[in-house]
Amino acid sequence: MLSSVVPRTTAVATVVAAALAAGLLAGSANAADDTTAGAAQVRIHDIQGNTRVSPLEGKQVSDVPGIVTGVRTYGSRGFWFQDPEADGDAATSEGVFVFTGSAPKVAVGDRVTVSGTVTEYVPGGASSGNQSLTEITKPTVTVVSSGNEVPAPVTVSAWSVPAAYTPEGDPAAGGSINGLPLAPRTYALDYYESLEGTNIRVGTSRVVGATDAFAELWVTVKPWENDNRRGGTVYGSYESQNTGRLQIQSLVPLAEQPFPKANVGDVLSGTTEGPLDFNQYGGYTLTARTLGTVEDRGLTRESTRPQRNGELAVATYNVENLDPSDPQEKFDALAKAVVENLASPDILALEEIQDDTGAKNDGTVSAAQTVKKFTDAIVAAGGPAYEWRSVDPVNNEDGGQPGGNIRQVFLFNPERVSFNDRAGGDATTATGVVRERGRAALTLSPGRIDPANDAWEDSRKPLAGEFTFRGRTVFVIANHFGSKGGDESLVSHHQPPVRSSEAQRLKQAQAVNAFVKDVLDADHKADVVVLGDINDFEFSETTKALTDGGALFPAIKSLPRSERYSYVYQGNSQVLDQILTSPSIRDFSYDSVHINAEFSDQNSDHDPQVLRFCP
Template sequence: MTMTSWSMSITDIQGVAFQSPYSGGLVYDVTGVVTAKDRYGIWIQGESSDDPRASSGLRLYGNAAHSANVGDLVSISGRVAEYRKAPNDLFLTQIDRILSIKTLSSGHVVPPLVLGRDRTPPNNQFSSLDIGKDGWLSMPNNRTLLEHVNATLRPEEFGLDFWESLEGQLVTIKSPTATNFQDRFGSLWVYGDWPVTGKNERGGLTVHFKDGAMPPAHPEAIFIGRALDGSRNPPVVMGAKLSDITGVVTYQFGFYYILPLSAPEILQYPSFDVLPAPFNSSVHPCQIRIGDYNVENMSPRSHHIPKIAAHTANYLHAPDIVFVQEIQDDSGPRNDGTVSANKTLRALSDAIKKASGGVQYDFVNVEPLDNKDGGAPGSNIRVAYLWRPERVSLIPGTIGNATVGTTAVTGDDGNVVLTFNPGRIDPLHDAWEESRKPLAAAWQTSSGARFYTVNVHFSSKRGSSSTQGDARPPVNGRAELRTSQANVTATFVGSILDLDEHASVIVAGDMNEYAATRSVLHPLSARLLDINDVARVPAAERYTYAFDQNAQEIDHMFVSEAVAARGGDVEHVHVNTWAQSIAERASDHDPTVARLWVCDTAETASDFVVQKWGAEYAPRVQVVL
């Protein structure tokens, strides 16, 4: 649209939709007070209107704007434009060709709008275009482009609409709380003194869902960028309390930001004491403790091996079986054709023995074909098992190879056995192209009872778009692959349960997906139960990872009905998401440990639990065995 308009207000220019009705046109004698300044231009703010959809702030871009200073009342003439740097960004309304700028007077003060008092961000979905059962996580995604629709803003209902309605305005956040570590540019996510969803005990915001409702997207959190006065944002952690933040609302790098006039200060850090799992032993042969840990690109020379070992020994209490993911080959990232990971696994096993004071783990994996399982070229990351041979053992059999899958069959004794043990699941299926293949195993307890496990590491979210970008719902990179991987895994589990409906099966690992993305993980949740549900873990405390404003669980454990019926415990041990800094983490994932009954006993599970650990544990056990 091209037009020429005189004596236009800023709220008229901003309008009540995502794009200005005057985009491409020339406007004259637009007045406002300069509220902030950077090396690229200034922000001005005019009189507000009675319509909360129309922002009274505006970005002026270009060197011509530098003649004005903060506090000046200026009159501007120029061209209205919608700017974005990347194709999936939302547009930022600005005047990008300044024809004239006049200072009318100086010394003005613009009182900031106080978020949580004058205006409060909604805490449900990002956009009215995030349509589907799972809201912003719905599949299929990227069905609509927000800027093409250019919807009329509904700031009381939707997060993107809310922040757009404040574009360019000066705002204050009272009592901000950080939700994650700062990013590599020093930017950080916070929420203020207003209602939020999914708040966990640490102070982060957890991706969750309840009772079939859409999972909240946490639009009530906002990115805090670099301070305009050149001061540096402090290093933050999940739950850190900050001083009040005053700055201007803008859009950059795929997100809405507040650019503070000056960097905030840390008022209080949370405690960095992480408690170990509350269950530290299993005496009964039918009660098995299972750990799960993505050890982040571990090679024989990885500096973080001692930390991972200490976590396994001291926080997980040396579980009977440990599912590990991202085990690199013996040459690490060197792309030299090496595929064996025995040195890597031996280094980890030896480190755990040292950290635990003597617990010796055996280990097993199936070597991949060189550079066929994704990850960094040459690293050949894979999943593997470590186990304590005095507690459990693999049922005797032949270890599989990279290309031939294992299957469940009925053995001569009538029990379910695997044709390769351990073995990969359908490794030539298209679902696993350039991805780690699951490793299935059949085990027996020291009493001879059998149970079955599957260790998975689904495809990454590479190719995802910003959650606050133009594509609605946001692009969930490789979600179709993960759906297929979940289906192949569930089909294999089904083949065991078809032979023995009472089989004890545990599926765990890095699934690179939220439980709230129900369509992706539905193949597994349709056949198995989430261990969090079995153990009654509060929804907000189900997280193993932190990204953007969200605490999230992407490492999951599912169990068969037979295991679930006996009850169980699980603990997500936040040794990494609660670290004092990113550099202090051993991995970008937290480990998980569960205590499960994998076989029936002559006594009731509840009797055994009461006898060994006290009556307070009895309600966790749901049935008599």
């Protein structure tokens, strides 16, 4: 149990001891063994305690007083209330959530007393590794009076949030921070936890995560923290967390007040105020009674420059589960991006191309209709008549949506590049490397790399192809490594969080690295481009495994640190999509083309990447 590692706070111990002395608690001489906390003495800060888990977890509390600060009538229904008489301890929150399960019958400003059971709810379940939210459940609520002034909000600002993110987890508790006394003046996560359930406010703040489909956005209260020129906050290492990020939601139902659309770099101006919640999809979240106004700062989509005559342009783009049932508008928007924003690259590796019936689980594996609809849209947008190559997967063996059969696909412009076809490639047959006339060559093109390797279980197998540009052979390997699904979040109670998904990506990276070394053993001057949705950071063990022995270089590292990102997650601008090059590709131009990840209106959640070089 979480509570087993949490010491009882001095405050609560004193309260319970006093209650025993006064005869307000029945039972044993050891207050910790009682199942009921004293009625008149227990207040919200006693329930919250000075660690992440309540010292009264599982106990009944009676007539806990406070003023309602927020009411949620949708989702996890309930209300927050707060004690206006603080205890003076910065580590103990004065607010707490009351889970009612149905629309609460209270209003903001009601003075109430609440009786019920103190519970630690873990959003996402215990296996998620998430911290827990202290709640009062099965409540009995009495409204004492209405129209009271809400307790003044705590202002969360650049100066109040510590620079250090979190303490190290306690080894004796399996790396958990649950039992550690909160140090809100030292660690950002401790600071936010000390305000769980409390009425807080942020002033004018920059948006670092665009409005999403669930009516939420991210801001930072630290405008200088790992900032970039487009307004985001860059995630540059596991040790360099962006402590100023907060998720913003609204307590007003969307039917009553639409949530504002905001892009990265916009500003949420004025005051945003409400209780601080903790949820599965972002951790600490300001649930706003009062929401500021979004100021559009005019973020525009980038366009890369066209390749020059002697340059080969190779790009990667995750098109997010594209299939023929998607609206024509999505195909048209993606096609327009290929032509206008990516300048019609010579070779384009696509990830998340679904089969011809999409997520319908009917045994279909061909993606010919999907690709035709896309390439037709590119022509209609003024682009080249791309040809394409791929290998159909075995049904439901490559992960993604069941029945969708996502795979990588090569598009190439036959006016500038040719594909060297070598027949025989299929879902289960591995391509290899041979030496022909002193040069490396693939045995199958297109072909899959080591598809029987358990590294690719329930995951996309790499697609290798051999191209010719101006008489020079170029090997391109398109990848879509295993997702981060199952990893613990940055706000996990384990610190550092458990990144379990990295184990599979590490094996995948090792397999690709071994294949690249086979190519280089056959011809150390071979031009090899490894690209795709690597689903991992440029500083990760996955990337280190890809580059082992100097076989590859992550081209995104040629960019300034502030420009290294292809994806925005929970307000962090970070790298997932990469292009890596063999040693012969020394001089190149690299561009992470920001057209999706920073925008509320997205055609995909990934930004494409483009590499230009002269083979």
